[in-house]
Amino acid sequence: MAVAARTAEDSRGASPAGEAPMPAATLIGIERVSKVYANGTVALADVDLSVGQGEFVSLLGPSGCGKSTLLRLIAGLGAPTAGRIAWPLAGNDLAHVPRGELGFVFQEPTLLPWKTVRDNVFLPLKLAGMSRREAAERIAETLRMVGLENFAAAYPRELSGGMKMRVSIARALVTQPRVLLMDEPFAALDEITRFKLNDDLLRLWEAQRWTVVFVTHSVFESVYLSSRLVVMSARPGRVSADLAIGAPYPRGEAFRTSPTYNEHCRRVSGELHRAMGEASA
Amino acid sequence: MSARPADPLEPGDRGPSLAIRVAVPVALGAAMLALWEFLVWHWQIPKFVLPAPSMIADSFLQDYPTLFASLWITFEITVAAFLIALVSGVALATLFAQSELVEMSLFPYAVILQVTPIVSIAPLILIWVGLDHIERALLILATIVAFFPILSNMTLGLKSVDHNLRNLFDLYGATRWQRLKELQFPSALPYLLGGMRISGGLALIGAVVAEFVAGSGTGTGLAWRIVESANRLQIPRMFAALLLLSLLGIGIFLALSALQLMLLRKWHESAMRRES
Numbered sequence: 001m002a003v004a005a006r007t008a009e010d011s012r013g014a015s016p017a018g019e020a021p022m023p024a025a026t027l028i029g030i031e032r033v034s035k036v037y038a039n040g041t042v043a044l045a046d047v048d049l050s051v052g053q054g055e056f057v058s059l060l061g062p063s064g065c066g067k068s069t070l071l072r073l074i075a076g077l078g079a080p081t082a083g084r085i086a087w088p089l090a091g092n093d094l095a096h097v098p099r100g101e102l103g104f105v106f107q108e109p110t111l112l113p114w115k116t117v118r119d120n121v122f123l124p125l126k127l128a129g130m131s132r133r134e135a136a137e138r139i140a141e142t143l144r145m146v147g148l149e150n151f152a153a154a155y156p157r158e159l160s161g162g163m164k165m166r167v168s169i170a171r172a173l174v175t176q177p178r179v180l181l182m183d184e185p186f187a188a189l190d191e192i193t194r195f196k197l198n199d200d201l202l203r204l205w206e207a208q209r210w211t212v213v214f215v216t217h218s219v220f221e222s223v224y225l226s227s228r229l230v231v232m233s234a235r236p237g238r239v240s241a242d243l244a245i246g247a248p249y250p251r252g253e254a255f256r257t258s259p260t261y262n263e264h265c266r267r268v269s270g271e272l273h274r275a276m277g278e279a280s281a
Numbered sequence: 282m283s284a285r286p287a288d289p290l291e292p293g294d295r296g297p298s299l300a301i302r303v304a305v306p307v308a309l310g311a312a313m314l315a316l317w318e319f320l321v322w323h324w325q326i327p328k329f330v331l332p333a334p335s336m337i338a339d340s341f342l343q344d345y346p347t348l349f350a351s352l353w354i355t356f357e358i359t360v361a362a363f364l365i366a367l368v369s370g371v372a373l374a375t376l377f378a379q380s381e382l383v384e385m386s387l388f389p390y391a392v393i394l395q396v397t398p399i400v401s402i403a404p405l406i407l408i409w410v411g412l413d414h415i416e417r418a419l420l421i422l423a424t425i426v427a428f429f430p431i432l433s434n435m436t437l438g439l440k441s442v443d444h445n446l447r448n449l450f451d452l453y454g455a456t457r458w459q460r461l462k463e464l465q466f467p468s469a470l471p472y473l474l475g476g477m478r479i480s481g482g483l484a485l486i487g488a489v490v491a492e493f494v495a496g497s498g499t500g501t502g503l504a505w506r507i508v509e510s511a512n513r514l515q516i517p518r519m520f521a522a523l524l525l526l527s528l529l530g531i532g533i534f535l536a537l538s539a540l541q542l543m544l545l546r547k548w549h550e551s552a553m554r555r556e557s
Contacts, residue, residue, distance in 0.1 A: 077448050099454045110445040113548045114467045123463070127453040155548050 024052030026088050027179065027211050028074060033083035034236075035069055043069040045236035046083070053089075056205060056212045058222035058229045060268070062276050066237025067215045068107075071183050074213060075104050099128060100175030103210075105182040109164035111156040111171075117143070118152040121170045128175070135174075142174045145204060162193035169201070182214045186221070198224055199252065206249050219272060223264045224256060231268065233275035240275035243268065332517040337524070340517035348506065348518075352525045355488055355502040358416065359533070362423030363484040367477065369424075370431030378439040378465060379457070388436075395429035399487060403494035411495055419491045419502070426487030427480045434476025438469025471549050474541040481533040489526065503529075 028051040035044040043066040051057050059067040073080055076094045090096040111120045118139055125135040143149045146166040156164055165185060172180060186194045202225060205212060216222050222229050223245055231241040245264055247255055255261050297305075314334045320326070321333040328336055341348065373391070377384035399422055411418025442465055450460050492504035501509075503522050510519035545552035 072448075075452060077451060099452075102452065104449070104452050106445045106449070108445060110443065110449060112446070112464070112467065114470075123449075124453045127450070127455045127459055127463070157548060157553070 024054055026050045027053045027055075028213075029086035029088055030070070030074070031083050031086060033070070033073065033080045033085060035066065035073065035078075036081045042236035044073075044080075045238050047237065047239055049230060049239055049242075051211060051213060054209045054211055056214065056225060056227045058214045058216055058226040059232060060216055060219065060222045060229060060272065061232030061237070061240075062234050062272075063217065064237075065232040065234040065275075067232050068183050069237065070232075071181050071213060071215050075102060075181050100124065101178045103172030103175065103177035103180045105165075105168055105172045105180070105185045107184045107187055109156065109161075109168040111164060111167055113156050115155075116152065117148060117154050117156070117159070117167050120156065120167055121174050124171060124175050138174060138176075142170045145173065146170045146200070160193075162189055162197060165189065165197060166200075169197075173204070178210055180210050180212045182212065184215050184217065187217070194221070195256075201225070202249065202251060219265055219268050223261060223268055224251060229268060231271045231275050241271040243271065329514045329516045332520060336517045337520040340515070341521040341524070344518055344521065348503075348521055348525060351501050351503045351506045351522070352529065354500040355485075355492075355504065355526070356529060358419050358423055358488040358502065359485045359529070362420055362427050362487060363477075363481055363533075365420070365424045366427035366431050366480055366484065370428050370476075370480075371435050371473065374432055374435035374439055374469075375461070377436050378461075384436070391429065391432055394425060399426050399490060400494055403491055407495050415495055416500070418495050419488060422491035422495070423484050423487030426490075427484035430476040430479040430483065431473070434472045434479075435469055438472030439465050441472065442468045471545055471551060474537070474544065478534065478537045478541065481537045482530060485526070485530050485533060 030047055030049040030051075033044055033047045034042070036042050047066075047070060059070060061067050069078075072078055074085055085094065086092045087094055087097055112123065115123070121139050121142055122132065122135055125138070126132075140149065140152075143152055146169055148163065148166055148170065151159065151163065156167065159167065168185070186197055189197065198221060212225075214222070214225060226245050227249075229241075229243045229245055230239055231243070232238065233240040247260055247264070318333050318335060321331060332340075373387070377388070402425075403418075403422055406421050407415070407418045409418075410421065446464060446468075450464055455463070488502065489504040492502045493508060496505065503526050506522040507519050507526075510516065510522065542552050
């Protein structure tokens, strides 16, 4: 997996993101996946989707479209009722994906309130059997990455909502994952904080090029962030559109105010309306 | 970090200062004692009905070696019963958390043990273990009373772990022991400490009630001093013993509250001071 990832990064380096979707090696293959809950709710029906190495894929859709369910299935938190989620680069099985290769960011910061910021970020490494001393350097570096180096000794309750979310992201990144799964991570934040975190996330992604699957219900956020945008419809959840957002990275305030951005937003908005129309029909 | 948490022992902006909060109840207590003293003198109430505070103090000064020896015995039984209840309650709750089957099978019996009035099983326990060792019977009875709040609160606490945090531990492949140590025990701590505060008071009640029923062993606890004083109509001494029991109860409560504050003040809502 590591070798293949390097190759993908190299090929991306050779041809900066253009209008055409990047032919990247499939990292996650979602194959005819359905999920039916015990109460009979069909959360997902026949979802086919493949996520390529190094892509920033957003799953966008109305509530109840199963986007969070899909993300949890990818992470192995629950099994599909039908179909499978394949990891072609890891023997087709999540069980062969090393634990630290997958980072998950929940909608809530989901921190341990009795641990300091440093110890919260240490947690995944600790669970993997690493000692505090071995991990110290990496924790410090990760906290620097998210701009929290001065808050290592603080407790979560002393932090603002945005800072808690940064800790949560640092915790997901500290294992140096190749895949980052994010479940509406910024939904509870105010818009100014959210813009800032969007920019920081993109900056980190450009530097490190993990693969991101990002669940959101915001058209603007998904267009701003993604290299590819998957629109889902609800009841049952299925893929209704799969769009490339071809604007080059790095993206910044200039992109957010550009006509191209507006154009993309309009297109995605249209697709979202169509998806919701499908659902009610 | 921007706003340092206020020291919980410092007086906050809200309400009266610490000095006033101590001074007012103390002044009220002193006034009540004075009134008591005056009324006993005024109506010439016999001392075997209601002794004056000065008489109680007198009796306390005369009998304090006996009374303190009894206090120590009651204290020992209470603390031992509390610690046994704590360890066994936490252990059983942890077992419950590992297997629903174990919980399903055992919890009803724990409830039966709890709802059966302790006085009614005291004679039985006394016959089984107490004929030669009354202290053991007292210890068992006090433990039974103190046990349930620990068990039920700890069980609730272990189950009240945040769902997403559970998932997080799943994602990182935590072992059962890691999950228990890093997630479930700390999550359950506020519940456990709440249970401990109830249980500490109950251990004392258990020790006293058991001694009332069972009588004293080789040493005599405060409860038996009360029975004995009543039989001999030494009412001032009885009041002195009562006072010591109250002080012991208050001491246990304050110690457990301090422990709670110490362990939770950094992170748990219940032990934090808010500025607004």
